[in-house]
Amino acid sequence: MKKAVFPPLMLAGVFLLFISATNTSSTGYAVGDRAEDFSLKSVNNKLVSLADYKEARGYIVVFTCNHCPYAQLYEQRIIDLHNKYAPQGYPVIAINPNSPLIVEEDSFEEMQKRAKTYKYPFEYLFDEEQKVYPKFGATRTPHVFLLDQDRFIRYIGAIDDNPETPKSAKNRWVEKAVEALLRGDKPNPDFTRAVGCTVKKKPTVAPDPVSAQKENTPANGGER
Amino acid sequence: MIAIRLNRFLLFLLVLVCCMSNYSASAQSFTVYDSMPQLESRIENAKDTTLVINFWATWCKPCIEELPCFEELRERYHGQNVLVILVSLDFKSQLEKKFIPFLKERQFKSEIALLADQDANTWIPKISEEWDGAIPATVIIKGQQRKFNLGKFANYTELETFVRPFLADVSALKDISEYPCLTGK
Numbered sequence: 001m002k003k004a005v006f007p008p009l010m011l012a013g014v015f016l017l018f019i020s021a022t023n024t025s026s027t028g029y030a031v032g033d034r035a036e037d038f039s040l041k042s043v044n045n046k047l048v049s050l051a052d053y054k055e056a057r058g059y060i061v062v063f064t065c066n067h068c069p070y071a072q073l074y075e076q077r078i079i080d081l082h083n084k085y086a087p088q089g090y091p092v093i094a095i096n097p098n099s100p101l102i103v104e105e106d107s108f109e110e111m112q113k114r115a116k117t118y119k120y121p122f123e124y125l126f127d128e129e130q131k132v133y134p135k136f137g138a139t140r141t142p143h144v145f146l147l148d149q150d151r152f153i154r155y156i157g158a159i160d161d162n163p164e165t166p167k168s169a170k171n172r173w174v175e176k177a178v179e180a181l182l183r184g185d186k187p188n189p190d191f192t193r194a195v196g197c198t199v200k201k202k203p204t205v206a207p208d209p210v211s212a213q214k215e216n217t218p219a220n221g222g223e224r
Numbered sequence: 225m226i227a228i229r230l231n232r233f234l235l236f237l238l239v240l241v242c243c244m245s246n247y248s249a250s251a252q253s254f255t256v257y258d259s260m261p262q263l264e265s266r267i268e269n270a271k272d273t274t275l276v277i278n279f280w281a282t283w284c285k286p287c288i289e290e291l292p293c294f295e296e297l298r299e300r301y302h303g304q305n306v307l308v309i310l311v312s313l314d315f316k317s318q319l320e321k322k323f324i325p326f327l328k329e330r331q332f333k334s335e336i337a338l339l340a341d342q343d344a345n346t347w348i349p350k351i352s353e354e355w356d357g358a359i360p361a362t363v364i365i366k367g368q369q370r371k372f373n374l375g376k377f378a379n380y381t382e383l384e385t386f387v388r389p390f391l392a393d394v395s396a397l398k399d400i401s402e403y404p405c406l407t408g409k
Contacts, residue, residue: 067285069283069284103285139356139358139374140356140357140358143356157345157356158344158345158357161342161343161344161345162342164315164317192345193344193345193348193349193355193356193357194344194345194348194356194357195281195313195344195348195357195358195359196357196358196359197284197358197359198286198358198359198360198374198375198376199358200286
């Protein structure tokens with residue numbers, strides 16, 4: 001009897017171990033959760049909250065950044081989303097979650113430059129303390145969270161299914177989701193995945209352990 | 225019955241081989257997988273080998289910084305039933321312009337592939353349910369076991385520590401080497 005019980009238990013144990021060892025990235029909001037409002041500095045040097053949008057029927061929150069080639073591929077589409085849906089009550093609110101300590105190009109000054117160059121019609125906010133993106137569970141750029149008027153998350157994922165060629169996209173997921181909300185329907189799908197750049201988290205200990213280590217290990221750090 | 229199945233299997237293999245393209249960029253060869261099922265059968269063919277599969281792209285800076293660590297891993301575990309596959313997510317349209325020149329410059333020793341499956345929403349969870357598509361990302365596969373890591377390993381030690389539980393005879397291994405991953409170039 002014991003023999004029959006133990007292997008499955010051990011298997012389950014191993015399985016659990018795997019889950020606990022690896023499941024560190026899947027925190028944050030899921031569809032159906034209510035998002036907390038935030039207050040972040042925009043490129044215009046003012047603090048912006050969702051509550052400031054008095055006329056909004058919902059919010060297209062896009063975690064994006066300056067440097068990521070995927071974010072750049074989607075930049076015009078993010079502008080288009082705002083131009084199309086802000087008049088219908090769904091403005092884009094773009095948030096840069098990246099630490100400029102990792103990628104200089106994602107600094108606040110560079111955000112200001114980029115927003116000016118490409119004439120962003122939406123607010124471009126800086127999650128300088130990196131406290132907002134983990135609450136949302138944003139892991140990549142670009143990463144969209146569509147919220148309804150009461151800040152309930154209704155869609156999480158990609159803008160569409162063709163990063164390289166917008167015209168060839170078979171599914172324009174965010175548009176489809178906003179249209180569904182405008183009709184009073186549930187977005188379907190309400191969750192999609194896509195390739196993107198990881199969010200660049202600021203270092204917790206030493207600012208640059210890599211270069212420090214490099215100097216200490218000439219034998220291994222050499223010719224490769 | 226078995227013969228029919230075998231025939232079907234051979235046909236499947238033939239179709240697979242026809243759809244996949246093998247390239248050689250001056251001694252640096254790579255395989256283009258147009259769809260995830262092709263990469264999946266590559267994984268299945270590895271049987272009891274410990275596969276270390278890293279997803280990267282030439283446009284992804286942290287990915288590029290991390291690649292030398294996978295090369296180091298390949299070298300250290302060469303002959304120990306460990307196979308490193310570096311799967312690029314570069315666009316196929318930039319094969320000649322970006323991907324091949326990059327390979328020529330770096331001359332990797334690990335197995336190189338390019339996954340050109342456009343339907344990311346479908347294939348990403350097949351690698352790991354935990355993964356939503358950000359790169360770099362790494363998965364270790366040995367038979368039915370899988371372990372996933374999102375983001376860049378801080379240094380070589382972190383990568384090797386991540387891989388070690390999958391290796392059969394840890395006692396025979398050398399001490400974990402310290403190596404910062406950066407190319408320094």
